[in-house]
Amino acid sequence: MSDGVFTEKTGPPSPAVGPASAMYGNNSSGDVEIGEAGLERSLSSRHLQFIAIGGTIGTGIFIGLGNALATAGPVSLLIAFAFIGSVVFSVMVSLGEMAAFMPVAGSFTIYATRLVDPALGFSMGWMYWFSWAITYALELTAAGLIIEYWLPNLNIAVWIAVFWFIFSAVNFLPVRWFAEIEMWFSSIKVVTVMGFIIFAICVNAGVGDEGYIGFKYWHHPGPFAEYMVEGATGKFVGFWAVLVTAAFTFQGAELVGVGAGETKNPEKAIPSAIRWTFWGIFVLFLLTVFFVGINLPYDLEDLGTDATDASASPLVLIAKRAGVPVLAHIINAVLLTAVLTAANSNVYSSSRILVALGEEGLAPAFVKRTNRYGTPYVSVALCSLMGLLGFLNLSANGEKAFTWLLNISSTSAIITWAGINVCHIRFLAITKAQGIDRKGLPYRAPWQPWLSWYGLFMNTLIVLTSGFTVFIQWDTSDFFVYYISVILWVVLYAGYKLICRSKVMPLLEADVSIGKGVRYEMRA
Template sequence: MAISFRKSSGEESGGDIAPATGRNGELQRGLSGRHLNFIAIGGAIGTGFFIGSGAALAKAGPVGCLIAFVFVGTILWTVMVSLSEMATYLPTAGAFSAYATRFVDPSLGFALGWLYWFSWAITFALSLTAAGLTIQYWNADFNIGIIIAIFWVVFTAVNFLPVRIYGELEMWLSSLKVITIVGWAIFAICMASGTGQEGRLAFKYWTDPGPFAEHLVPGNTGKFVGFWAVLIQASLSYQGAELVGVGAGEARNPRKTVPRAILTTFWGILIMFVSCIFLLGLVVPANDPALLSESSNASASPLVIAATRAGVKALPDIINAVLLTAVLSAANSNVYSGSRTLVALADEGQAPRIFTRTDARGIPWASVCLTSAVGLLAFLNLSAAGGRVFNWLLNISGVAGLITWAGTCWSFLGFRRAALAQGLSRETDLPYRSPWQPWTAYYGIFFCSLITLTQGFTVFMRWSTSDFFGAYISLILFVLLWAGHKAVYRSPMVDPREADIVKGRIDYSRDPMGMGI
């Protein structure tokens, strides 16, 4: 299907107020700040955190793991504040590709948008599969195909509900995960204080087996390798926090709700992740063999491992139920974020125009349908050969978030140059100003790029051609998308003096609540 560039709607209409209700690409501003918070939390806190944090502890040890999560949190902060400044001034659905297209390079926006869309669409398939595996914890003979089919129908239907109802549902699903994390943190504090069958733990495991673990190779080199491996894993755990920016185009009064939601989401996720990693290192030793389990249900969760060591027998079923909630919440966010990214691509002329179409309630039905359809790839898991193909596809989603983070910081630098070139004052014209710019954005670009390039470093220590392409397929796809678009359209880099800083802007003097009227 041919893709062509078109004149922006801001140029066509000559206006600067973003429409928010109606048909033909007009989304409704029905999301409040708390909805944006929980959409991002729903995307970020999933099985990767509830189960994957155990492997992180085993690779790096309690202190190495904690430092890695804190450090990646600083990288996420640079992305979130840069995104906040742009999304507050220009609240656009599926913002990442739109900002890159308008402020840096149309080819960059094309590559970022399609890679980001596919990563969330294929993650929807992963979430459906994970739901089946989680339910099999209670009944191993249950047909996973039935679970995939049921939840595919349910969450496709949910994403056709008005966005306000979708936001409420996501808020309640995500709230259960937050409550679980808080409850487990209280349990871990009690366990470290001596209420478990092992007695008072305090910082016992920081001494034996030690603060850092060796990974793949012995000595200090092995400790650094473990730290770096967890650095990569931590970045993947945090991904989804940026989804708060995807919903900016459907937020009520974005001038207030967007920056507040972005910063609240960042601090909430950072505090929950870092606190849990810290407490996990207190109550579970890094050399516990259960941490390296390859299971996908509650038996592999470090939360359950800690409870088992404390002598609590009833917790696995509870944790598995929470894991199911986490998976379903993630599935809900996957379709939403993927569909809005597709809307942004179509709105910038980088996808067929049909994907901007909405129904009377403002639902982008074509984008939801295509995103949801990719979730049917979950049925590949019903055969062994299909499962191998499915795992390769999932590798694309792993690094796509890091590439998006780097692209967001780069887009901010382009936005900053355009604002200066066109006489926009950061002090008087911007509703929100991110601190310490442009150094904040440079910091984010550097470390996101470094982690992206090195995330498959273990392949070079123990070479495997299959593992190499598995680790770097997303980066290869991104380069191919960018280079292919550049070769076909030969689009130049955006001139800051001509960058579109009008389309999507809300004139608060005429529309104080930012409803797009």
């Protein structure tokens, strides 16, 4: 092959399952594998894991845990995280089975379009895109607020501008470079959480000013907190309130599937990434929640603050009570890396979802354009511009507008989780109708179809009850704050159905061969 010339190798035209070499081709050391959308297939399993970890482990676990503990108490909080973990597991294995068999960028958007209904792909894709694009602006703002902990007199606009430039530029790099940067940033968070767990064990055992703690805070003030109402009902309300919080904390785990179209050897890399990402996040979250719950009483006044820096972190509160105040600065530094790596993931995920929308004709075709490194530079540029909305926070009226925009993304990921379960239930029906033996798939999700139905039911229930407290103490403004994302999804779905007259894809016509054709380009 001469420079600039590529040959195309396509997998089997029928949806029959074959070995990796038949589905994806054999890439020689001198070639660069290019996916169907022109994206470079250079991500490994560890890259996928850390991209997902980068989008998941963030301020929710480092800061939001404190308010959740005050709301429900330690045992309710632990049960809530374990319960949501089972829901996330149903989503991850469902996504893993489809992504390993059909590895495409922005996977679940395309699955919804090809396997279910273009209206579902349109509503899921644009909701999910907006969720991550607007969160980029949030993370840039959060980075400025965290630095204020050390430099209170410097305007956060400076930091928004600096970090916007840096992380927008990083996303224009070849994806393998971006993934390496993301991996090292995410590693800092993982090491910090593991270090905190060891520290918390020592503090609980008596290494600190409080002496031996054990489970005394489970006895007084107790394992369950009452919330909004008294008695057993109040304890259940507290549990359900933090159930929603736990779901928000797990958001980002599904990012493993977003990078499927840029993964080399996807039939092996994706299942491995799915397993390691879920169990890694699940175990770290549960251990963190457990040790925060036994080392801090839920009625501690400092847990209910609205601060966004290290002063609100339960990890810091444990350190201060143990007589190690210097840890506040370390945690603040880790918080900074947490929001920055999340910002990095935000641009990556939103740009790949935009590419997927373009592939399906649900967005302008020009968003699919890639440079010679396989980077979708148009999508990256458009998604990066969304980060500039962070400057809205610099004025009172702008802050209110930004908050409303952010509310749209509040339950978008959970709506996406439900959509992934729908896609997988449909995928199971399609494989059966088309005579595809699941035993030959690269990865098979366990306990099907019951696990996917369980995930769909619970995700739908969580979305519908995400603002249930507003019905206990009615407030019209709060109602729209909680449910604006649901309303927008319904508008997008119904609007597309009415205008484009889309129909549910017949089982025998659904295309499950997507993602199998690749092409190789020899670079000089």
